[in-house]
Amino acid sequence: MDGMSDGSKPKLQIDDGNGVLKIRFPIGQNVFVTVGRFNGKAVLSVRQFYQAHPEQEDVWGAYSVPRRVLPGKKGIDLNPQQWQTIETVAGKVEVALQVVIEDKSFLKSDLQTKISSD
Incomplete structure (x- = not known):
């Protein structure tokens, strides 16, 4: 398997x-x-x-x-509520993952703005 x-x-x-x-x-x-x-x-x-x-x-x-x-x-x-929370933040997690994968350099404030938007 x-x-x-x-x-x-x-x-x-x-x-x-x-x-x-x-x-x-x-x-x-x-x-x-x-x-x-x-x-x-x-x-x-x-x-x-x-x-x-x-x-x-x-x-x-x-x-x-x-x-x-x-x-x-x-x-x-x-539990189901924790899963719903993951679904809610999934887009932001995706943005953060792309930043890490692409090894982009951002100022901490710029990164917080980028992840917080949407």
Whole structure:
């Protein structure tokens, strides 16, 4: 599972333990955005996953028994209000990211004006 198979289509996963629907969107190498419920509340998680026991030999064949992929420690859980806040500031974050990517030099006051506008 490389996480980039098709970023446009969500991978539906139903947790067998409690029958909770989780919708996963791959966004990178073993990194997924997951929308679901935790402790009865809606949550959006961005988390890196890892393969359990990748060093074990696959005695059943490469495709007959899929290796188990588990959520790792690296990630963040957001409630719906936090996600809405991210959506609100996304344009400003994009501007800041472009400044960093392009390694532009701005006076601090000019940068604050550029990010604050819109």
